[in-house]
Amino acid sequence: MKKLFEDSKKRNNIIFGFLWTLLTIGLFMTWYANWCKTYNTSLLAISYKYGFTSRGLIGTIYQTLGSFLGVDIWTYGAAKNFYFLCTVIFYALFAVAMVIALRKAAVEEKKIMQYLILLLTIFTVPTFACEFNFGRIDIFMLASSIAAIILLLIEKAEWLVIPLTAIGVMFHQGYVFMFYNIVLVILFVKIIDSDKNKKRKYIVIMVSSILICSALFIWFQIVFRGGAAQYFNEILENAKLVGRNGKAHTDLIRAEIQGVDLTEEEKIYRYCNVEEIIAWVVLMCPYIFIVLRTFVRLIKKQKMFWQKMKYLALGIGSLTMLPDFLFKVDFGRWTYAVICYYMLVFILMIALGDRDFIEETHRDVKSVSGKVFTPLLFAYPILFVPFNDIVIAELVDRVCILVRSIMP
Numbered sequence: 001m002k003k004l005f006e007d008s009k010k011r012n013n014i015i016f017g018f019l020w021t022l023l024t025i026g027l028f029m030t031w032y033a034n035w036c037k038t039y040n041t042s043l044l045a046i047s048y049k050y051g052f053t054s055r056g057l058i059g060t061i062y063q064t065l066g067s068f069l070g071v072d073i074w075t076y077g078a079a080k081n082f083y084f085l086c087t088v089i090f091y092a093l094f095a096v097a098m099v100i101a102l103r104k105a106a107v108e109e110k111k112i113m114q115y116l117i118l119l120l121t122i123f124t125v126p127t128f129a130c131e132f133n134f135g136r137i138d139i140f141m142l143a144s145s146i147a148a149i150i151l152l153l154i155e156k157a158e159w160l161v162i163p164l165t166a167i168g169v170m171f172h173q174g175y176v177f178m179f180y181n182i183v184l185v186i187l188f189v190k191i192i193d194s195d196k197n198k199k200r201k202y203i204v205i206m207v208s209s210i211l212i213c214s215a216l217f218i219w220f221q222i223v224f225r226g227g228a229a230q231y232f233n234e235i236l237e238n239a240k241l242v243g244r245n246g247k248a249h250t251d252l253i254r255a256e257i258q259g260v261d262l263t264e265e266e267k268i269y270r271y272c273n274v275e276e277i278i279a280w281v282v283l284m285c286p287y288i289f290i291v292l293r294t295f296v297r298l299i300k301k302q303k304m305f306w307q308k309m310k311y312l313a314l315g316i317g318s319l320t321m322l323p324d325f326l327f328k329v330d331f332g333r334w335t336y337a338v339i340c341y342y343m344l345v346f347i348l349m350i351a352l353g354d355r356d357f358i359e360e361t362h363r364d365v366k367s368v369s370g371k372v373f374t375p376l377l378f379a380y381p382i383l384f385v386p387f388n389d390i391v392i393a394e395l396v397d398r399v400c401i402l403v404r405s406i407m408p
Contacts, residue, residue, distance in 0.1 A: 043055055074241040093143055120340070
């Protein structure tokens with residue numbers, strides 16, 4: 001043990017791992033509400049037993065697992081325990097991805113990588129532990145992308161990226177807007193930066209993934225939308241069995257099983273959405289400025305067309321979220337997805353050893369280091385967690401309420 005701590009590299013890794021673990025546990029215990037919303041429990045009643053329907057994968061896994069284990073799954077306690085187990089597995093998968101990225105980073109980038117990992121942890125753990133998103137389908141979609149990212153980082157079994165991204169769409173077709181972008185941009189980076197043989201492999205993986213995910217999206221969103229309407233009552237009753245206090249999220253089941261379009265019903269939240277996104281941009285402008293400046297510099301720095309396209313793709317990859325922001329109302333979820341995208345881009349590009357990206361990141365760090373506001377800049381993000389669903393975050397909501405109260 002003494003020799004272990006004499007090695008400064010190993011000592012730093014142990015200290016970071018200990019602090020990271022404490023932070024994760026502390027954040028989870030702070031925000032875990034020990035209950036699950038009816039929206040998330042109702043999903044467990046929808047399965048492929050009723051046809052290859054939208055959002056049917058998670059219910060299929062739940063019901064199949066229950067049959068295999070021979071336990072009564074039609075209780076709220078069973079549903080909550082299932083989601084708790086899935087959340088723990090997600091955090092473990094997230095930790096594995098971060099450790100791999102950290103190990104791949106050069107010694108000079110270790111501290112930057114550690115900060116980025118801690119920052120993403122601060123955003124991620126409370127979001128999926130809090131009452132709004134505990135058991136939310138987002139955790140399964142993000143897990144699909146993280147698993148694909150791990151394979152691309154270690155460069156093993158990379159063909160599995162194709163079924164993993166397909167699984168993401170099977171959890172929810174909104175995957176193509178929310179978390180598919182990070183997989184696509186990393187594949188694009190690998191296509192540009194790899195040698196001829198690997199380039200061909202990554203092109204095939206990317207094209208195959210896009211074709212399959214597009215086909216699944218069209219099937220779930222258009223072709224089979226409401227294709228299990230005859231089972232509505234059965235699914236609703238099962239949803240009540242697993243719901244808290246015997247309740248079910250009827251609107252969710254109407255939308256997925258009967259194909260009812262709820263867009264008109266959601267319009268009442270649009271004014272709130274506009275207010276909150278403006279407040280969010282204002283409050284987070286220091287970080288937005290740093291990220292925007294990084295990509296502008298990277299693009300300007302490149303002399304070759306495809307290198308410019310690489311950094312342009314990385315910079316605008318979050319625009320896949322635009323349809324959600326324009327037509328849907330869960331701005332808390334969309335905002336987390338955007339932040340998660342950029343945090344993963346920085347982490348993964350450093351892990352992949354992209355010299356230009358690393359140089360700009362060092363430049364960013366140098367520009368904010370040693371300033372009076374530096375500690376505040378590092379601590380500030382924790383004020384915004386957890387992300388909710390329609391409301392972006394409690395702090396943002398309070399700022400909007402305050403502005404409304406003083407406006408004439």
